[in-house]
Amino acid sequence: MPENDVETILEDITRRLVALGELSHPHQLITHSHQGYNSRVYVLSSEKGELVIHLAKPFEHYFTDKIWEKLLAVSTFLCKETGLPISRIIFAEPREGYVVSAQEKLPGDIAGTVAIIDHHVIYTWLQNKQILMPQVQRLLAEIHNLPIAGYGFPVEKNGAFVGTYTTWKEFLQERVQLWLNALRSGQGMRTLEENLYEEITAYAAQFDWASTTFQGSLIHGDLGNPSNILADQERVMGIIDWEFALVGDPAWEFCDEGWAATVEETRLDAYFQARSIDSKEDREAFLRQIILYRPLQCLMWLYVHRNDEDPVIFDTCVALLKKDLREAGQWK
Known part of the structure; x- marks a missing residue:
């Protein structure tokens, strides 16, 4: 995907997170220090905290298995039922050749x-x-x-x-x-x-x-x-x-x-x-x-x-x- 398309997706994600009250102005977007095998990873930070944005280039099974629904369901269940160190996923969905997700950033490396x-x-x-x-x-x-x-x-x-x-x-x-x-x-x-x-x-x-x-x-x-x-x-x-x-x-x-x-x-x-x-x-x-x-x-x-x-x-x-x-x- 061209870089300008990625920038457009990131801009839309940022606006959406602000509208949801998960991100405030001013905010900063940086590339995460650890990139996934098949994904681009970014960190969005504001006074409300840090969020991680994933733009995963999907394997075939991402779509056949609706991976975004699974990620959201697992996060929602574990965050609700346990006190385990699991990131809360705000949203996850397919978009323009990627599976996109936004979630809270956990501490640690x-x-x-x-x-x-x-x-x-x-x-x-x-x-x-x-x-x-x-x-x-x-x-x-x-x-x-x-x-x-x-x-x-x-x-x-x-x-x-x-x-x-x-x-x-x-x-x-x-x-x-x-x-x-x-x-x-x-x-x-x-x-x-x-x-x-x-x-x-x-x-x-x-x-x-x-x-x-x-x-x-x-x-x-x-x-x-x-x-x-x-x-x-x-x-x-x-x-x-x-x-x-x-x-x-x-x-x-x-x-x-x-x-x-x-x-x-x-x-x-x-x-x-x-x-x-x-x-x-x-x-x-x-x-x-x-x-x-x-x-x-x-x-x-x-x-x-x-x-x-x-x-x-x-x-x-x-x-x-x-x-x-x-x-x-x-x-x-």
């Missing part, structure tokens, strides 16, 4: 960054991981304990925060088939090689859905990425970017590659303690489920990034999928 080097995902922590990750686990435990009806995409319906599917199995089976179809039929720029496609298809077909009967939990879905954690070295100050939020099996929360080291090193002890999951048998079953979910979640990332101009994330996910299938095969 990003806990770390993510980069891909030689098809390896490198997580660089800028703040104290050993202190912060147990806090993140306890925050997630509190979120996962919230009672929510339904599964799948979280929405606000008739004043209630619910998932849009009856069962987690129904939702995930449908999504897995969508991801598989897109990665074979050439709907995107990239597809999976035939042997790998057949392997992940067979894995999904044989998945043990009997192990997925439980009360649904609100899942963030991308907290393995330390740039979605705001902190001040000693304390988590905020959890941001709920783009991949779902209502489902809490084990899905920890499938991302960014969680692998923490799961291996800590066995999620802080999380299990906070949720009063005490028996060794229950803990091991949960950890096993994480490993079994990893190939399916990796399939999701392949679907999301199949149309990227730069193939590096897709190619890295292909390598991860091969690894995840090998490891999951040892537990089946």
Whole structure:
């Protein structure tokens, strides 16, 4: 999008926030120090406080899943029902090739960054991981304990925060088939090689859905990425970017590659303690489920990034999928 169009959108957002009473004159707009992978991020400040403006260049699923409705529903629910460090979203909507949102700015700086080097995902922590990750686990435990009806995409319906599917199995089976179809039929720029496609298809077909009967939990879905954690070295100050939020099996929360080291090193002890999951048998079953979910979640990332101009994330996910299938095969 041309810069003058971006400026027009930002000017309209500013006027709207003033009209809503969220921003006052005089105010200042600056570029945020941390830019998203596919978004432009700005800070609007006035005597009323600081606001963050996101102009996200949408992936395909932003529109098919109506991501703006999800972001607003999650923010409204968590801000109303909990005292957790979640940003209040003022509005979120599609506009002129972007998904635009305005929200309160939380204190703290990003806990770390993510980069891909030689098809390896490198997580660089800028703040104290050993202190912060147990806090993140306890925050997630509190979120996962919230009672929510339904599964799948979280929405606000008739004043209630619910998932849009009856069962987690129904939702995930449908999504897995969508991801598989897109990665074979050439709907995107990239597809999976035939042997790998057949392997992940067979894995999904044989998945043990009997192990997925439980009360649904609100899942963030991308907290393995330390740039979605705001902190001040000693304390988590905020959890941001709920783009991949779902209502489902809490084990899905920890499938991302960014969680692998923490799961291996800590066995999620802080999380299990906070949720009063005490028996060794229950803990091991949960950890096993994480490993079994990893190939399916990796399939999701392949679907999301199949149309990227730069193939590096897709190619890295292909390598991860091969690894995840090998490891999951040892537990089946």
